[in-house]
Amino acid sequence: MRRLIRIVTGAAAVAAFWPALALAHAWLESSIPAANGTLAPTAKEITLTFDEDVKPVSCKMANEAGKDASAFGKLSAEGVTLHVPLTARPAAGKYKLTCRVVGPDTHAVNGTLDFVVGSNP
Numbered sequence: 256m257r258r259l260i261r262i263v264t265g266a267a268a269v270a271a272f273w274p275a276l277a278l279a280h281a282w283l284e285s286s287i288p289a290a291n292g293t294l295a296p297t298a299k300e301i302t303l304t305f306d307e308d309v310k311p312v313s314c315k316m317a318n319e320a321g322k323d324a325s326a327f328g329k330l331s332a333e334g335v336t337l338h339v340p341l342t343a344r345p346a347a348g349k350y351k352l353t354c355r356v357v358g359p360d361t362h363a364v365n366g367t368l369d370f371v372v373g374s375n376p
């Protein structure tokens with residue numbers, strides 16, 4: 256009987272915890288450029304759009320070799336959209352942008368975007 260109670264209690268704890276994990280975290284829904292897309296030649300910023308309002312924490316960008324290529328102005332968020340201003344156009348190549356944001360539930364999450372920069376116009 257005690258064992259059954261332990262199982263039931265455990266299942267209830269998981270059930271209570273799981274929706275918070277599955278639903279409450281902000282997550283990246285879309286971006287400009289789109290995932291694996293190409294940065295527009297005139298782009299002055301990258302935007303990441305989450306499913307919930309976010310506050311910026313930090314971003315970093317790495318090139319294909321994994322070397323840091325971060326060159327951002329001040330991050331800002333308007334509702335669900337995070338603005339990542341580029342202070343310089345990255346050299347042609349592939350990049351991975353990782354931004355840490357805080358959602359309404361105060362949990363920090365990472366949004367990651369792979370994108371391409373074409374030859375400079």
Ligand SMILES: [Cu+2]
Pocket residue numbers: 275279280281358360362
């Ligand atoms: Cu959360």
